[in-house]
Amino acid sequence: xxxxxxxxxxxxxxxxxxxxxxxxxxxxxxxxxxxxxxxxxxxxxxxxxxxxxxxxxxxxxxxxxxxxxxxxxxxxxxxxxxxxxxxxxxxxxxxxxxxxxxxxxxxxxxxxxxxxxxxxxxxxxxxxxxxxxxxxxxxxxxxxxxxxxxxxxxxxxxxxxxxxxxxxxxxxxxxxxxxxxxxxxxxxxxxxxxxxxxxxxxxxxxxxxxxxxxxxxxxxxxxxxxxxxxxxxxxxxxxxxxxxxxxxxxxxxxxxxxxxxxxxxxxxxxxxxxxxxxxxxxxxxxxxxxxxxxxxxxxxxxxxxxxxxxxx
Ligand code: SF4
Numbered sequence: 001x002x003x004x005x006x007x008x009x010x011x012x013x014x015x016x017x018x019x020x021x022x023x024x025x026x027x028x029x030x031x032x033x034x035x036x037x038x039x040x041x042x043x044x045x046x047x048x049x050x051x052x053x054x055x056x057x058x059x060x061x062x063x064x065x066x067x068x069x070x071x072x073x074x075x076x077x078x079x080x081x082x083x084x085x086x087x088x089x090x091x092x093x094x095x096x097x098x099x100x101x102x103x104x105x106x107x108x109x110x111x112x113x114x115x116x117x118x119x120x121x122x123x124x125x126x127x128x129x130x131x132x133x134x135x136x137x138x139x140x141x142x143x144x145x146x147x148x149x150x151x152x153x154x155x156x157x158x159x160x161x162x163x164x165x166x167x168x169x170x171x172x173x174x175x176x177x178x179x180x181x182x183x184x185x186x187x188x189x190x191x192x193x194x195x196x197x198x199x200x201x202x203x204x205x206x207x208x209x210x211x212x213x214x215x216x217x218x219x220x221x222x223x224x225x226x227x228x229x230x231x232x233x234x235x236x237x238x239x240x241x242x243x244x245x246x247x248x249x250x251x252x253x254x255x256x257x258x259x260x261x262x263x264x265x266x267x268x269x270x271x272x273x274x275x276x277x278x279x280x281x282x283x284x285x286x287x288x289x290x291x292x293x294x295x296x297x298x299x300x301x302x303x304x305x306x307x308x309x310x311x312x
Contacts (some may be wrong), residue, residue, distance in 0.1 A: 014070045026078035028142060034208065073102045087120075100123040101124075106141070107152060108141075119159070123166065129196075157194055167195075169199045174213055288300065
């Protein structure tokens with residue numbers, strides 16, 4: 001399944017997610033990643049799946065949810081610009097549907113001409129901009145060995161100069177990593193150079209890849225909001241998941257929690273929708289685990305859980 005949802009998104013409303021890449025394939029392995037540690041760390045672009053099959057899946061989900069969609073969002077179970085089919089898929093979506101298309105990218109490959117070309121028909125490109133410091137960049141994103149901080153930022157700036165749609169800056173704040181006042185001021189200067197239409201201040205509200213990653217303190221978030229002038233996306237999203245394309249609670253819970261951290265309460269709502277009790281069996285099978293983060297319980301695939309605190 002390449003397309004899913006609509007899922008409630010804090011920035012994009014009801015968003016049909018599209019993942020044109022294999023699970024956890026990324027050019028970064030961010031310490032805060034909600035998908036766990038990256039399995040395939042790469043900067044090599046591939047046509048991972050037949051693009052006709054990916055588009056057929058998008059079409060199926062979109063047609064089943066006409067009128068209930070705000071965005072079709074290429075987000076990937078990793079970095080979507082690694083897909084060589086991204087440009088063709090965005091083009092097909094723009095030709096066939098009336099919905100806006102967004103791409104959520106870490107921005108690491110924008111120095112590549114073909115990546116910039118692939119994104120040109122998107123309405124929105126949301127780019128990670130978390131630090132202006134090369135060492136913090138390395139420690140926070142753990143990029144592929146071939147990527148250099150300066151190269152990544154030059155790529156972002158070049159894309160910003162060429163792109164006709166909206167650029168949104170995503171600032172992920174990790175406590176004690178990039179939350180120093182001077183570091184945030186310096187990042188602000190860098191972000192200003194690409195003139196984003198919107199700036200989102202984010203925090204690891206969902207279980208991160210590494211257990212030492214924490215939300216910044218509320219006063220730090222307020223300081224960041226005042227400095228960046230951005231919107232606060234440090235709260236949990238509300239709303240329900242589109243479940244029409246799933247046939248059972250087990251299928252829905254398994255698919256959704258691979259792409260979108262699922263709170264236990266949300267999993268119970270899915271069980272109620274299908275009138276099936278399945279979560280306890282999934283946990284007992286060992287394929288899924290419950291972990292606690294920020295005083296909430298989440299269900300995650302076992303392979304996403306590394307050093308995270310596991311609950312029985
Ligand atoms: S947060 Fe995004 S860029 Fe970072 S490792 Fe996860 S998928 Fe890749």
